[in-house]
Amino acid sequence: xxxxxxxxxVRRLGGWAVGNSRGTDFAVSRRCRHQFAxxxxxxIDADGCLVCPWHQSRYDVTTGRMVSGPRGFLGWHGPxxxxxxxxxxxxxxxxxxxxxxxxxxxxxxxxxxxx
Ligand code: FES
Numbered sequence: 453x454x455x456x457x458x459x460x461x462v463r464r465l466g467g468w469a470v471g472n473s474r475g476t477d478f479a480v481s482r483r484c485r486h487q488f489a490x491x492x493x494x495x496i497d498a499d500g501c502l503v504c505p506w507h508q509s510r511y512d513v514t515t516g517r518m519v520s521g522p523r524g525f526l527g528w529h530g531p532x533x534x535x536x537x538x539x540x541x542x543x544x545x546x547x548x549x550x551x552x553x554x555x556x557x558x559x560x561x562x563x564x565x566x567x
Contacts, residue, residue: 474500
């Protein structure tokens with residue numbers, strides 16, 4: 453499949469955050485498991501994880517699982533010992549939905565992936 457997005461980019465496609473991590477297209481549901489920030493406004497870090505734009509929770513885009521918890525809450529941006537680990541635990545139990553990016557009739561669309 454031809455890559456749809458430039459490496460390291462994230463964009464919105466309907467209810468999905470789509471992009472390219474380490475040369476592979478991905479699609480995950482858009483709402484962060486912490487406080488529902490729009491992950492299509494996030495970024496890709498050096499490890500290929502999707503980083504939330506609000507408190508920097510990190511997600512594995514292949515599984516949808518949160519791999520690092522938030523660094524803050526609401527308007528606070530900084531260390532939150534205990535709370536960060538609690539939210540990460542939740543993010544592992546309830547991962548983001550993971551989709552499959554496909555081209556149909558000349559358009560890029562996302563189809564839910566079976567778990
Ligand atoms: S809303 Fe995503 S880390 Fe807080």
